Amino acid sequence: MNNIELLNTDWLNLKLGEMIAKEDKYLLLITPYINLKEETKKSLKTSKAKICIIIQEIYDKNEERKKKKLEDFQKLKEYLSNVNFIETPDLHAKIYLSSNKIIVTSMNLQNYSQNKNFELGFVFDNEEDDEICKKIIEEIKLFLRKNEKDETIPDKLYYKHCANKKCNELIEKKYKYCKKCNDDYKNSQGGN
Numbered sequence: 001m002n003n004i005e006l007l008n009t010d011w012l013n014l015k016l017g018e019m020i021a022k023e024d025k026y027l028l029l030i031t032p033y034i035n036l037k038e039e040t041k042k043s044l045k046t047s048k049a050k051i052c053i054i055i056q057e058i059y060d061k062n063e064e065r066k067k068k069k070l071e072d073f074q075k076l077k078e079y080l081s082n083v084n085f086i087e088t089p090d091l092h093a094k095i096y097l098s099s100n101k102i103i104v105t106s107m108n109l110q111n112y113s114q115n116k117n118f119e120l121g122f123v124f125d126n127e128e129d130d131e132i133c134k135k136i137i138e139e140i141k142l143f144l145r146k147n148e149k150d151e152t153i154p155d156k157l158y159y160k161h162c163a164n165k166k167c168n169e170l171i172e173k174k175y176k177y178c179k180k181c182n183d184d185y186k187n188s189q190g191g192n
């Protein structure tokens with residue numbers, strides 16, 4: 001049974017900051033609006049994780065403001081050249097996903113340390129066999145497919161742990177064992 005925790009604004013800031021700073025496998029950050037504080041930018045830039053950020057397409061009725069927003073976004077993309085940014089229309093959900101946690105919340109990734117809004121969210125373990133986790137990933141895939149963006153999400157998002165409990169490496173879902181375990185297995189069988 002998955003452990004679900006309810007988070008208020010302060011806890012969301014803390015958990016999200018931790019997730020971004022500590023993750024070394026993959027991060028999928030879904031946030032309609034993005035405005036990162038310096039610390040978060042640095043965490044993302046130096047992260048070893050494979051990172052994808054999905055945002056709402058930039059628009060503004062005011063041409064000047066729109067131009068400014070596009071310039072800021074361009075600068076961010078240049079700085080975070082290690083991040084795969086995807087822009088989609090009709091995005092309102094906020095979901096933050098790492099190899100071991102999922103946060104579903106009302107909170108955008110927007111200067112979150114200074115965020116004084118009333119926000120709530122849930123955090124739970126990202127478990128391969130958990131029904132809710134599977135459904136969340138399925139809904140994200142459906143949304144991206146609807147917008148013809150699913151090709152831009154690497155299959156790498158869909159990792160699981162190696163079936164060998166002692167190893168527990170993160171591998172693509174299409175494999176049962178990781179390369180390391182397969183080799184070990186072959187060697188222990190006398191090189192078959």
Ligand SMILES: [Zn+2]
Binds near residue numbers: 167169179
């Ligand atoms: Zn393994």
